[in-house]
Amino acid sequence: MYEIKLHEKHVEKFKKQYPLIFKEGIIGYQLLEAENLAEGSLLKLVDERGKYVATGYLGHQNKGLGWVLSRNEKEKIDLVFFQRKIYQSIEKRLGLYNNPKTNAFRVFNGEGDGIGGLTIDFYNGYYLINWYSEGIYHYKPLIVEALKKSVEFDGIYEKLRFENAVSEHEDGFITGKEAEFPLVVKENGVNLSVFFNEGAMVGVxxxxxxxxxxxxxxxxxxxxxxxxxxxxxxxxxxxxxxxxxxxxxxxxxxxxxxxxxxxxxxxxxxxxxxxxxxxxxxxxxxxxxxxxxxxxxxxxxxxxxxxxxxxxxxxxxxxxxxxxxxxxxxxxxxxxxxxxxxxxxxxxxxxxxxxxxxxxxxxxxxxxxxxxxxxxxxxxxxxxxxxxxxxxxxxxxx
The missing domain is CATH 3.40.50.150 (Vaccinia Virus protein VP39)
Structure with a gap:
């Protein structure tokens, strides 16, 4: 884990649970960049006296350098961590899972659910994972396994939304049963068509x-x-x-x-x-x-x-x-x-x-x-x- 020091004026911001790691908040930002750390590297955020503040990951995207994952120094960023985050997000959306008129909605929404750079959508039995940086994509095996352990599904797909990204399958298929497109979903009783095989946008x-x-x-x-x-x-x-x-x-x-x-x-x-x-x-x-x-x-x-x-x-x-x-x-x-x-x-x-x-x-x-x-x-x-x-x-x- 790579240690980075925060400017004193920004420490309180992170202690109050601000989620984005931004270059202006880091002492010696240029040194961090010079280290040429691999995307997805874990970062230990400390104050100027070296006291622990948070754990994050390096994931360059247009918003910043990465995202905070935890404020518990002893917490491991492993399968159990991702499974807990996904399970907590699903619990908050049980009303939508039980709505017979709607079967397309967001299951996990980035920093709002505790992992910036990652979203997961549900479309009538199929899950679509969106990766917004190479950094979060580094954790794909753990996140996919955590999702598989947390939900029943027909299939899981992905969209890689960062530069120079190439999915293993052209349509983003990961596991389960491949969908027939257009996939028909319901929203407030209305039928809408969805497709994961036509570029970045999926139809709705x-x-x-x-x-x-x-x-x-x-x-x-x-x-x-x-x-x-x-x-x-x-x-x-x-x-x-x-x-x-x-x-x-x-x-x-x-x-x-x-x-x-x-x-x-x-x-x-x-x-x-x-x-x-x-x-x-x-x-x-x-x-x-x-x-x-x-x-x-x-x-x-x-x-x-x-x-x-x-x-x-x-x-x-x-x-x-x-x-x-x-x-x-x-x-x-x-x-x-x-x-x-x-x-x-x-x-x-x-x-x-x-x-x-x-x-x-x-x-x-x-x-x-x-x-x-x-x-x-x-x-x-x-x-x-x-x-x-x-x-x-x-x-x-x-």
């Missing part, structure tokens, strides 16, 4: 579960709906089931058409009078504005960063302009659901971006609902970035 963003439910139950009946950056059309399906008059889904990716059609068919929804367009959202806004198209409900859930042939979008820089485009084709009194998943943008900052967007469009708004992560996406109370999701329901004031 589980953190938006409560938002989709609210759209179906409270905002869709009799409305014209525009779902931008629609991906596989999960929001669109919930809006259609909620009684929307028509739903227009717009996404630049060619696969969005087939996947959205699949999700409509899984729920016995007619494709008419709905529209699924493979189109650049930025182009579509200009088209709709020019044609005088207006919608009762606009769903705006862009990625934090996106690039098309003509546009490069960064949420922090471009969200107000994007929102202004959406406002211009939203009916007076209509609803805009503005979503942002950037961990560097706080809820307060996001509301400021929303204000700038409405100012640019010359309109006023009122906030009706605000959502952040659902309960299964446990965040860390001292690490604000872990509660990354912000969704604000806005009414365009008449």
């Amino acid at each position: 963003f589980l953190d938006q579960r409560e938002v989709r439910k609210s759209i179906r139950n409270n905002y869709s009946r009799g409305k014209t709906v525009l779902n931008t950056f629609s991906y596989t059309g999960a929001f669109s399906v919930f809006a259609a089931i909620g009684g929307a008059k028509s739903v227009t889904s717009v996404d630049l990716a060619n696969r969005s058409l087939e996947h959205t059609q699949t999700n409509f068919k899984l729920n016995q929804l007619p494709l008419e009078p709905h529209h699924i367009l493979v189109e650049d959202v930025f182009h579509y806004f200009k088209f709709a504005h020019k044609k005088g198209l207006f919608f009762d409900l606009v769903i705006l859930d862009p990625p934090s960063y996106a690039k098309s042939k003509d546009f490069t979008f960064s949420a922090e820089k471009d969200y107000p302009e994007l929102l202004a485009d959406a406002i211009r084709i939203t009916k007076k009194g209509g609803i805009i659901i503005a979503s942002n998943n950037s961990s560097t943008i706080s809820l307060d900052k996001f509301k400021q971006l929303i204000g700038r967007g409405f100012n640019a469009a010359g309109e006023r708004f009122e906030i009706i609902e605000t959502h952040q992560l659902p309960k299964d996406f446990r965040s860390h109370h001292l690490y604000e970035e872990s509660n990354y999701l912000k969704v604000v329901f806005l009414r365009v004031v008449k």
